[in-house]
Amino acid sequence: MEQPIAVTRQSFDEWMIPVYAPADFVLVRGEGSQVWDQQGKSYIDFAGGIAVNALGHGHPQVKAALIEQAGKLWHLGNGYTNEPVLRLAKQLIDATFADKAFFCNSGAEANEAALKLARKYALDTHGSEKNQIVAFNNSFHGRTLFTVTAGGQPKYSQDFAPLPAGIFHSPFNDLAAAAEAITDRTCAVIVEPIQGEGGVLPADPHFLQGLRELCDRHGALLIFDEVQTGMGRTGYLYAYMKYGVVPDVLTTAKALGGGFPIGAMITTDKLAKTLGIGTHGTTYGGNPLATAVAGTVLSLINTPQVLEGVKQRHQWFIDGLNSIRLEYPIFNEIRGGGLLIGCVLNKEYAGKAKQIIQLANDEGVIALIAGPDVVRFTPSLIIPEQDVKEGLARFARAVARICH
Numbered sequence: 001m002e003q004p005i006a007v008t009r010q011s012f013d014e015w016m017i018p019v020y021a022p023a024d025f026v027l028v029r030g031e032g033s034q035v036w037d038q039q040g041k042s043y044i045d046f047a048g049g050i051a052v053n054a055l056g057h058g059h060p061q062v063k064a065a066l067i068e069q070a071g072k073l074w075h076l077g078n079g080y081t082n083e084p085v086l087r088l089a090k091q092l093i094d095a096t097f098a099d100k101a102f103f104c105n106s107g108a109e110a111n112e113a114a115l116k117l118a119r120k121y122a123l124d125t126h127g128s129e130k131n132q133i134v135a136f137n138n139s140f141h142g143r144t145l146f147t148v149t150a151g152g153q154p155k156y157s158q159d160f161a162p163l164p165a166g167i168f169h170s171p172f173n174d175l176a177a178a179a180e181a182i183t184d185r186t187c188a189v190i191v192e193p194i195q196g197e198g199g200v201l202p203a204d205p206h207f208l209q210g211l212r213e214l215c216d217r218h219g220a221l222l223i224f225d226e227v228q229t230g231m232g233r234t235g236y237l238y239a240y241m242k243y244g245v246v247p248d249v250l251t252t253a254k255a256l257g258g259g260f261p262i263g264a265m266i267t268t269d270k271l272a273k274t275l276g277i278g279t280h281g282t283t284y285g286g287n288p289l290a291t292a293v294a295g296t297v298l299s300l301i302n303t304p305q306v307l308e309g310v311k312q313r314h315q316w317f318i319d320g321l322n323s324i325r326l327e328y329p330i331f332n333e334i335r336g337g338g339l340l341i342g343c344v345l346n347k348e349y350a351g352k353a354k355q356i357i358q359l360a361n362d363e364g365v366i367a368l369i370a371g372p373d374v375v376r377f378t379p380s381l382i383i384p385e386q387d388v389k390e391g392l393a394r395f396a397r398a399v400a401r402i403c404h
């Protein structure tokens with residue numbers, strides 16, 4: 001075989017469409033919650049691929065599931081069903097409020113499916129006037145044109161006009177405003193139980209409860225975008241279980257595949273009927289490799305040990321971050337739930353989240369931002385205590401550097 005092409009971080013700038021600004025090193029290997037770059041430097045991974053690698057890197061059982069399926073069958077197309085997709089559907093149904101599942105490849109596609117379902121359901125049951133979608137400021141629902149328009153950050157959509165019509169935004173956690181926005185013409189309300197990209201901002205319980213009531217009153221579907229909050233991230237399989245508010249439609253992706261691309265929309269029997277044969281679809285949706293991996297990931301995560309372990313790890317993070325706070329007055333709030341944690345920078349350090357992440361990389365820890373003012377941690381749900389301690393010690397050194 002030919003030698004592989006030599007690549008460095010520089011290659012990114014030469015060959016890649018510049019929609020990302022990746023860190024100035026290239027990671028080549030991961031194991032558990034540690035990753036290594038081309039130079040052999042090790043990092044503690046507090047990002048988990050943006051809330052994706054929920055079981056860390058190279059989990060032996062997940063790897064075995066992938067390899068086993070790779071030896072059997074990779075892909076069929078939707079004219080033929082397969083065993084892993086049917087098993088995954090049953091697992092999701094048994095574990096949630098839902099009766100039916102649709103599979104796709106990403107969070108955006110899952111939300112796209114949810115919004116299309118809502119439009120068609122309203123059309124079929126009420127006629128074409130009921131087509132409005134209510135979403136929330138600062139929300140994030142993906143990058144397709146429909147989902148980027150539903151998202152509440154105009155900077156992601158404004159350059160791609162004309163945008164899909166009939167989408168309205170209301171302030172997050174403001175029930176009075178939502179009561180104004182949601183009317184009999186509303187077909188769906190889409191909301192993240194914790195806004196992830198928008199700054200790790202949890203919904204108030206009474207806000208979600210109120211949205212449920214408003215949706216019931218006006219015959220609108222309540223869609224929970226659990227792409228980031230789902231799959232155990234909050235210490236519950238899905239965050240709706242924590243809130244005790246049941247949506248009509250739920251979208252899940254990111255951690256569902258533990259690193260293998262997959263997304264799903266799940267809903268009730270009644271609503272599922274709307275999407276009849278030929279009304280929606282995607283080539284790779286329900287791919288046997290993806291669903292075999294996701295089935296294993298789901299059965300590993302949906303256990304009392306892992307879900308209770310998330311709550312335990314949350315406390316390790318909060319304790320560690322609070323001691324950093326005592327020493328360096330840089331964060332004015334630590335918020336979120338489970339292992340979706342946001343550290344909000346105070347005024348003096350506003351806009352410096354990215355710089356802190358770069359220093360953290362330098363010290364050997366991988367972390368995320370959620371907007372310019374929030375440092376975000378979304379590590380593996382089974383990260384060992386030793387890695388949490390070591391990662392926070394490294395992070396503390398980065399914070400010390402920015403404070404001096």
Ligand SMILES: *Cc1c(COP(=O)(O)O)cnc(C)c1O
Binds near residue numbers: 108
């Ligand atoms: C990441 C994310 C998405 C988009 O998922 P993709 O897989 O990137 O398309 C949608 N909604 C939320 C809440 C997310 O965090």
